[in-house]
Amino acid sequence: MVYTVTFNPAIDYVVRMDRLVPGSVNRTKSEQIYYGGKGINVSIVLKELGVPSKALCFVAGFTGEAIESGLGAMGIETDFVKLAKGNSRINMKVKADEETEINGQGPDISDTAVKELFKKLERLEGGDILVLAGSIPSSLPPDIYERILERLQGRNIKAVVDAAGELLMRVLKYEPFLIKPNSLELGEMFGVTIESDEQIETYANKLRELGAKNVLVSMAGDGSMLIDENGAVIRQGVCKGEVRNSVGAGDSMVAGFIAGSLKGDTAYALRLATAAGGATAFSDGLAERKLIDELIKTL
Ligand SMILES: Nc1ncnc2c1ncn2[C@@H]1O[C@H](COP(=O)(O)OP(=O)(O)OP(=O)(O)O)[C@@H](O)[C@H]1O
Numbered sequence: 187m188v189y190t191v192t193f194n195p196a197i198d199y200v201v202r203m204d205r206l207v208p209g210s211v212n213r214t215k216s217e218q219i220y221y222g223g224k225g226i227n228v229s230i231v232l233k234e235l236g237v238p239s240k241a242l243c244f245v246a247g248f249t250g251e252a253i254e255s256g257l258g259a260m261g262i263e264t265d266f267v268k269l270a271k272g273n274s275r276i277n278m279k280v281k282a283d284e285e286t287e288i289n290g291q292g293p294d295i296s297d298t299a300v301k302e303l304f305k306k307l308e309r310l311e312g313g314d315i316l317v318l319a320g321s322i323p324s325s326l327p328p329d330i331y332e333r334i335l336e337r338l339q340g341r342n343i344k345a346v347v348d349a350a351g352e353l354l355m356r357v358l359k360y361e362p363f364l365i366k367p368n369s370l371e372l373g374e375m376f377g378v379t380i381e382s383d384e385q386i387e388t389y390a391n392k393l394r395e396l397g398a399k400n401v402l403v404s405m406a407g408d409g410s411m412l413i414d415e416n417g418a419v420i421r422q423g424v425c426k427g428e429v430r431n432s433v434g435a436g437d438s439m440v441a442g443f444i445a446g447s448l449k450g451d452t453a454y455a456l457r458l459a460t461a462a463g464g465a466t467a468f469s470d471g472l473a474e475r476k477l478i479d480e481l482i483k484t485l
């Protein structure tokens with residue numbers, strides 16, 4: 187089973203209008219609701235790819251209940267830690283002549299709630315995959331990912347970590363199966379500005395030396411570079427299409443790589459990752475199966 191963890195899930199309220207005029211009453215042309223958060227995104231794209239997963243999230247209040255029932259209606263299994271106070275956030279995304287976002291903070295996560303997550307993670311079995319994706323709320327200690335992987339050590343659970351900075355650096359010693367920084371995040375981790383493939387290879391290799399098995403560095407419209415478990419370097423281009431919204435392309439790439447590696451070899455996993463990332467970039471929401479299937483044929 188694949189488990190995804192989302193510490194600060196959200197309801198994304200996406201509205202479209204011609205122009206946003208601050209300080210006045212604005213009216214929308216359309217409204218959409220998406221359930222968001224990086225772990226949730228991975229679960230949604232895995233579902234498209236026919237891979238069941240269980241989404242573990244911290245939620246609170248009526249918005250938390252909406253996320254639970256919304257994901258349930260999409261056929262995604264959930265196992266949530268319910269926080270006693272607050273409400274899960276609603277992020278406001280205004281798509282007008284410009285794009286404006288107002289993102290909430292989300293509820294505080296108590297120590298008791300973290301313990302509850304740890305209890306849920308005890309149920310993981312050998313061969314399971316655990317996806318830790320995204321940054322963490324400020325109410326959590328910066329070693330939370332590390333503490334999770336420390337507890338899972340020696341149980342043959344494959345960890346996938348899509349995070350940056352300290353959060354990522356600290357988990358490498360637990361030899362995660364896959365990490366997926368983008369090139370900006372990779373540069374920031376080493377205090378450099380990345381300008382070439384050679385640099386990407388150098389720093390991705392450093393992350394491998396520190397313990398990560400597969401290091402996948404994404405570069406948005408410039409594709410990606412994978413250094414796999416055996417140290418082989420594969421430079422992958424992108425699928426062609428009209429970009430509509432690339433938010434979540436990285437999460438889709440993670441889902442594609444997981445689904446691909448369950449079904450085939452590393453090269454196939456990278457192609458499925460690329461098709462899933464592209465399908466999200468070329469869609470308003472997240473990647474759908476039909477487009478992923480079309481795009482992978484072009485690689
Ligand atoms: N403009 C694009 N055209 C084609 N493919 C794209 C484009 N943007 C992203 N992709 C695909 O998605 C992959 C991941 O994208 P990107 O590097 O933007 O991830 P990210 O920065 O982690 O995104 P996020 O964290 O918002 O999910 C790329 O390697 C590529 O395969």
Ligand SMILES: [Mg+2]
Nearest residue numbers: 348368436437
């Ligand atoms: Mg990302």
